[in-house]
Amino acid sequence: xxxxxxxxxxxxxxxxxxxxxxxxxxxxxxx
Amino acid sequence: xxxxxxxxxxxxxxxxxxxxxxxxxxxxxxxxxxxxxxxxxxxxxxxxxxxxxxxxxxxxxxxxxxxxxxxxxxxxxxxxxxxxxxxxxxxxxxxxxxxxxxxxxxxxxxxxxxxxxxxxxxxxxxxxxxxxxxxx
Numbered sequence: 001x002x003x004x005x006x007x008x009x010x011x012x013x014x015x016x017x018x019x020x021x022x023x024x025x026x027x028x029x030x031x
Numbered sequence: 032x033x034x035x036x037x038x039x040x041x042x043x044x045x046x047x048x049x050x051x052x053x054x055x056x057x058x059x060x061x062x063x064x065x066x067x068x069x070x071x072x073x074x075x076x077x078x079x080x081x082x083x084x085x086x087x088x089x090x091x092x093x094x095x096x097x098x099x100x101x102x103x104x105x106x107x108x109x110x111x112x113x114x115x116x117x118x119x120x121x122x123x124x125x126x127x128x129x130x131x132x133x134x135x136x137x138x139x140x141x142x143x144x145x146x147x148x149x150x151x152x153x154x155x156x157x158x159x160x161x162x163x164x165x166x167x
Contacts, residue, residue, distance in 0.1 A: 005036040009047045012035040016064040022092045023062040024032045024085065027053045029039050 032061075032089065061088025063095060079116040083109055083124035087131055099139035106132040126162035129153045133166075 005026070006012035016023045037044040037053070051060055051068070061070040061084075070088030086109030093102035110128050117125065133149025136142065150166035157163035 003034050005034050007036060007038075007041075007043075009035060009037070009044065012033050013062075013064075013066050016033040016062075019033070020064055020096075022032050022064065022069075022089045023060075023066070024034045024088075025047075025051065025060040025062060026034070026036050027039070027048065027051075027056050027058045028036050029056040 032085065059084070061085060061092060063092035067092075067095070069095065079113055080124055083113055083128055087128065090131060090135060094135050094138055099135055102135045103132065103139065106135060121156075123157070123160070123162070126153045126157040126160065129156070130162050130165060 006015070012023055015021075037048055037051075039048065039053075039056075055073055057075060058071065058073040059076075060068055062068055069091040070084060072084045076084060086105050090102035090105045090109075093099070093105065106128055110125070110132060113122070113124055113128060129149050129152045133146045133153070136149065137146040153166050154163045
């Protein structure tokens with residue numbers, strides 16, 4: 001199943017807090 | 032887990048990248064729901080290695096949140112998965128997963144005997160390696 005990545009840190013942390021889940025952060029370098 | 036991808040050069044990501052101390056790609060972090068870092072790993076990871084890293088991070092975040100029994104389950108599944116892929120307890124993640132499994136179990140129960148049993152496995156797997164040397 002493909003992952004749908006957040007690109008909004010505030011929204012991601014809010015979702016994690018609401019769902020009591022951890023956050024996986026990946027750093028991406030374009031190009 | 033809630034997946035978040037940050038991009039160098041994105042002004043909306045600059046503050047969080049600075050806060051995480053992001054220097055190199057690929058790097059991943061496991062944060063708890065409050066944004067606290069519990070695991071960081073840099074470099075390409077094969078699927079079973081990635082699974083181990085994520086499991087350790089999630090387990091430590093769970094323990095910190097007072098959810099040690101769930102953390103033990105996460106680590107037990109990760110150990111089973113890793114052993115199934117790599118055979119009889121080979122590889123550095125086999126040692127680190129057991130190191131943390133012992134620690135998490137001890138934090139929940141205070142059972143020294145159980146901790147020693149997990150760490151005996153670490154010593155068996157890792158010999159005189161860095162994980163075995165931590166088991167004192």
